[in-house]
Structures are given as structure tokens and as C-alpha cells.
Amino acid sequence: xxxxxxxxxxxxxxxxxxxxxxxxxxxxxxxxxxxxxxxxxxxxxxxxxxxxxxxxxxxxxxxxxxxxxxxxxxxxxxxxxxxxxxxxxxxxxxxxxxxxxxxxxxxxxxxxxxxxxxxxxxxxxxxxxxxxxxxxxxxxxxxxxxxxxxxxxxxxxxxxxxxxxxxxxxxxxxxxxxxxxxxxxxxxxxxxxxxxxxxxxxxxxxxxxxxxxxxxxxxxxxxxxxxxxxxxxxxxxxxxxxxxxxxxxxxxxxxxxxxxxxxxxxxxxxxxxxxxxxxxxxxxxxxxxxxxxxxxxxxxxxxxxxxxxxxxxxxxxxxxxxxxxxxxxxxxxxxxxxxxxxxxxxxxxxxxxxxxxxxxxxxxxxxxxxxxxxxxxxxxxxxxxx
Numbered sequence: 238x239x240x241x242x243x244x245x246x247x248x249x250x251x252x253x254x255x256x257x258x259x260x261x262x263x264x265x266x267x268x269x270x271x272x273x274x275x276x277x278x279x280x281x282x283x284x285x286x287x288x289x290x291x292x293x294x295x296x297x298x299x300x301x302x303x304x305x306x307x308x309x310x311x312x313x314x315x316x317x318x319x320x321x322x323x324x325x326x327x328x329x330x331x332x333x334x335x336x337x338x339x340x341x342x343x344x345x346x347x348x349x350x351x352x353x354x355x356x357x358x359x360x361x362x363x364x365x366x367x368x369x370x371x372x373x374x375x376x377x378x379x380x381x382x383x384x385x386x387x388x389x390x391x392x393x394x395x396x397x398x399x400x401x402x403x404x405x406x407x408x409x410x411x412x413x414x415x416x417x418x419x420x421x422x423x424x425x426x427x428x429x430x431x432x433x434x435x436x437x438x439x440x441x442x443x444x445x446x447x448x449x450x451x452x453x454x455x456x457x458x459x460x461x462x463x464x465x466x467x468x469x470x471x472x473x474x475x476x477x478x479x480x481x482x483x484x485x486x487x488x489x490x491x492x493x494x495x496x497x498x499x500x501x502x503x504x505x506x507x508x509x510x511x512x513x514x515x516x517x518x519x520x521x522x523x524x525x526x527x528x529x530x531x532x533x534x535x536x537x538x539x540x541x542x543x544x545x546x547x548x549x550x551x552x553x554x555x556x557x558x559x560x561x562x563x564x565x566x567x568x569x570x571x572x573x574x575x576x577x578x579x580x581x582x583x584x585x586x587x588x589x590x591x592x593x594x595x596x597x598x599x600x601x602x603x604x605x606x607x608x609x610x611x612x613x614x615x616x617x618x619x620x621x622x623x
Contacts, residue, residue, distance in 0.1 A: 242270070243615070254338055259421075276298060290515040318341065334356070391557075419520065448481075450476060453487070453536060479579075542596055
């Protein structure tokens with residue numbers, strides 16, 4: 238039954254999802270004669286001001302549905318999303334549910350959908366850290382197993398999925414929608430000096446103008462352990478003595494720094510503590526940084542796309558292409574490895590990589606093409622059953 242419109246229910250729940258859904262919603266709108274996209278926000282990311290900032294900056298339409306779930310343990314949050322999502326599915330009866338990445342909203346909504354016989358589309362499928370201690374890894378593996386369409390960002394992801402018994406005809410290598418968003422917004426990035434100058438005499442402004450590093454820390458394994466957090470802040474303080482650093486402090490990290498009595502380690506005119514930043518502000522900070530130190534997954538990809546050296550403060554990565562082809566180096570929290578990598582950046586400019594295949598700003602368009610073709614088959618099958 239060609240020409241019928243597919244009803245795709247798109248799920249977002251946390252900050253990483255926002256950057257991924259923006260290009261998809263934009264492209265789906267261009268194909269409105271074939272796709273009717275409904276946007277649902279679970280409310281997993283419950284900072285209303287930050288959510289509004291991201292939606293406004295990325296030109297994401299206001300969600301059609303907001304479940305307002307809020308915070309909680311993994312079990313509580315997952316269960317609450319499922320409870321609130323089920324009536325929505327019963328009412329809308331979409332052709333498919335589209336989920337992104339690996340947050341709790343991803344697996345929660347995918348589980349409800351598959352139990353009700355509604356196909357699941359997973360964007361950013363097949364990424365693996367092989368660390369089941371990461372909640373995100375569990376979410377990734379389970380979501381992939383119950384998805385009907387799996388869109389991958391790099392070739393190694395397909396190999397992971399095939400090893401796990403997922404048939405090749407469900408897997409589509411389309412590229413990275415995060416990079417679609419980055420390329421689309423690059424000219425709109427906020428100038429970092431605007432942020433630095435507002436700090437006034439609190440920072441060594443001439444030093445920042447000459448070059449700076451960017452730091453982000455939020456993973457529980459790094460910030461919830463007082464020994465690990467102190468180790469990382471010690472290295473941050475040492476690095477700042479040679480290169481000033483901007484540090485947008487995640488609320489969880491700020492809480493732990495205070496709880497563990499480590500505030501004095503950040504008291505320096507060469508360490509600029511910032512509140513959580515909007516997308517365009519972070520893009521500007523990354524774009525002009527000499528290096529980035531992070532435990533984020535998405536920032537590993539963004540720095541590779543920008544050609545900025547990235548030192549990843551984790552023992553593994555689910556994004557190996559950023560190491561194999563990009564600018565990323567995995568160092569964990571080993572002080573010697575951190576300093577060796579930092580020394581290389583100062584002396585030689587750091588690791589130089591290349592932009593991976595299909596990280597060209599067109600991933601969302603490829604996704605739309607596959608979804609349109611696939612959904613027409615789903616609609617035809619449904620019509621035959623009726």
C-alpha cells in the first residue's frame with residue numbers, strides 16, 4: 238500500500254538524546270508525505286531550564302508528549318517510564334517506536350513497545366564497551382536484541398551485532414547523527430571568550446586567551462569514589478598550572494566535590510568552573526580547545542569530528558573508531574598516562590586523526606530513506622491482516 242504515512246513515535250529522555258533527535262526530526266519533517274513523527278520526552282532529564290536551552294538552540298520542536306518522570310534509581314526510573322509510556326502506545330498505535338542511544342528511556346520504551354508487538358527502531362546501535370558495570374552497556378545490548386531496525390554509526394558496530402546473532406538485514410550503516418547536529422550548528426557555536434570574560438578577575442584571562450583545555454567529568458566510577466575523584470582533580474590542578482582549563486561542572490560532580498571536601502583543589506585562577514552549558518556553548522568550548530579531557534561518550538565523537546585531541550578518563554570506550562581513526566586516547570585515571578598524553582599535546586599538538594566514514598552530516602537522511610522503505614512494508618502487512 239505505497240503512499241501511506243508511517244507513524245513514528247520518537248523517544249527522547251536525556252541530554253545525549255537531544256543532539257541525536259534534532260536532525261532526525263528535521264529530516265522527517267521534510268518527508269512529511271511519508272512520515273508523521275510524534276516526539277515524546279520521558280522527562281528522564283528533569284532540569285527544565287537545561288532541556289529548554291537544548292530544545293531552543295537545536296530547533297527541536299516542543300515534545301508532543303512529556304511523561305515528566307524525573308529522577309530516581311535505575312529501577313525506579315525504568316519502571317516509571319514503562320508505566321507512563323504504555324497508555325501512550327495504546328492510544329497512538331504507531332507504526333514503530335524510534336529510540337536513541339543507551340539511556341534508561343531507550344530500553345524502557347523499547348521493552349514496552351516490543352511486548353505490545355510494535356516494532357522498535359534503534360539509532361546508534363551496536364556500540365559496545367564490553368563493560369557490564371556500565372548501566373548504559375546493559376541498555377545498549379538489550380535494546381539491540383529487541384529492535385527491528387538497527388542504525389549504526391561505525392562499521393565495528395555491525396560486527397558486534399552479527400556476533401550477537403542479529404541478522405544482517407536488520408542492520409544499516411548510516412553514520413552518526415551527533416555529527417549531523419555538530420556540522421549543522423558549527424557556525425552558530427558560542428565564542429568561548431564571551432564565557433571567560435564574564436569571570437572577570439576570578440580567572441587569569443590572558444592565559445585563557447592564549448589557549449585552554451576543556452574538562453568534563455560525570456561518570457559514577459570517577460566522581461562517586463573519593464579516591465578516584467581526588468586523583469583526577471590532582472591531575473587537573475597539575476595540568477592547569479601549564480594550561481588553563483575550563484570545567485563545566487556536572488551537578489553530580491559538584492555535589493561529590495563538596496561532599497568529599499575537595500573544593501580547595503579547584504580554587505585556582507587557572508581553573509574556570511562553569512555551570513552546565515548549553516549545546517552551542519559546549520560546541521564553542523570544544524571547537525577552540527587545545528585538548529579535551531572527558532569521561533563522556535558523545536564528546537569522544539565530537540572531538541574526533543572537530544580534530545581536537547581528546548584524553549578519555551575511562552578504561553574503555555564503546556566508540557572505538559574515535560581511537561582507531563580519530564583523536565581519542567584512552568588513559569583511565571592513571572596519572573602517568575594522563576601526563577604523558579598531555580605532554581604530547583603541548584609538545585607535538587597531540588593525536589591527529591581523520592573524520593570517519595559517513596560522519597558527513599547526512600546520517601539522518603539515510604535513516605529516513607530506510608525508515609520510509611521499511612515502514613511501507615509494515616503498513617502493507619498490517620492492511621493485509623485487517
